[in-house]
Amino acid sequence: MSIPANIAEGRRQTTDAQFARYLGYALNSASELEYHLIVARDTRVITEDEFATLAAQTISVRKMLYTLIKRLPTTSVMRAPTNATQRSQ
Numbered sequence: 001m002s003i004p005a006n007i008a009e010g011r012r013q014t015t016d017a018q019f020a021r022y023l024g025y026a027l028n029s030a031s032e033l034e035y036h037l038i039v040a041r042d043t044r045v046i047t048e049d050e051f052a053t054l055a056a057q058t059i060s061v062r063k064m065l066y067t068l069i070k071r072l073p074t075t076s077v078m079r080a081p082t083n084a085t086q087r088s089q
């Protein structure tokens with residue numbers, strides 16, 4: 001749950017640099033999740049097939065986060081705050 005929570009919290013920040021910082025936290029959480037999956041596999045809490053599927057999904061999320069971080073502007077331009085309850089038209 002910490003991966004999407006960090007993304008959501010970061011999205012509320014006022015600059016892309018701050019958003020990127022929270023995306024970095026999410027990236028770290030994805031690495032932590034991968035470690036937990038390894039422990040679960042090694043202690044036989046999950047099967048090897050479950051591990052392979054979940055690890056592949058975790059790696060995919062990590063790649064998406066890394067790409068998003070790289071695509072953000074490197075300057076600290078202020079962004080308009082988003083309103084989660086506002087619908088796009």
